[in-house]
Amino acid sequence: MPPTPFQNRVYAACRLIPAGRVCTYAALGRWIGCRSPRAIGQALKRNPYAPEVPCHRVIASNRTLGGFNGASTGPETVRKRRLLQEEGVHFGEDGRVKSVSLWEFSLAKPPEPL
DNA sequence: CATGTGACGCCTG
DNA sequence: CCAGGCGCCACAT
Numbered sequence: 001m002p003p004t005p006f007q008n009r010v011y012a013a014c015r016l017i018p019a020g021r022v023c024t025y026a027a028l029g030r031w032i033g034c035r036s037p038r039a040i041g042q043a044l045k046r047n048p049y050a051p052e053v054p055c056h057r058v059i060a061s062n063r064t065l066g067g068f069n070g071a072s073t074g075p076e077t078v079r080k081r082r083l084l085q086e087e088g089v090h091f092g093e094d095g096r097v098k099s100v101s102l103w104e105f106s107l108a109k110p111p112e113p114l
Numbered sequence: 115c116a117t118g119t120g121a122c123g124c125c126t127g
Numbered sequence: 128c129c130a131g132g133c134g135c136c137a138c139a140t
Binding site: 029036039067071 | 120122123124
């Protein structure tokens with residue numbers, strides 16, 4: 001399936017996240033004007049541009065990993081974690097991303113579609 | 115057009 | 128901290 005306009009907005013925003021940092025589904029959604037974090041996950045789940053579009057840098061609001069490659073638990077999420085660690089994202093003992101690694105979209109203007 | 119389904123999140127208790 | 132409950136909304140059926 002070709003990406004929908006909504007999906008392209010999600011991907012465009014996702015690209016703005018620098019390596020070594022992460023943002024949340026909710027924050028990315030707010031940035032592009034979507035109040036449903038679930039819809040964001042749905043789009044990232046179908047990301048056809050990985051790793052150019054770094055969907056692994058998007059995590060849950062409670063700073064747990066969220067899903068990866070369609071799975072919310074299991075080996076896929078372990079891979080997601082390894083990717084982030086290699087990029088320099090900091091994790092706590094509880095397995096959550098440390099707050100210092102969070103990245104905020106600047107309050108400028110929304111990105112153009114891909 | 116109606117319905118089910120999430121890689122979510124917030125608000126209770 | 129844990130468990131429900133419910134709002135959210137794009138997308139496939």
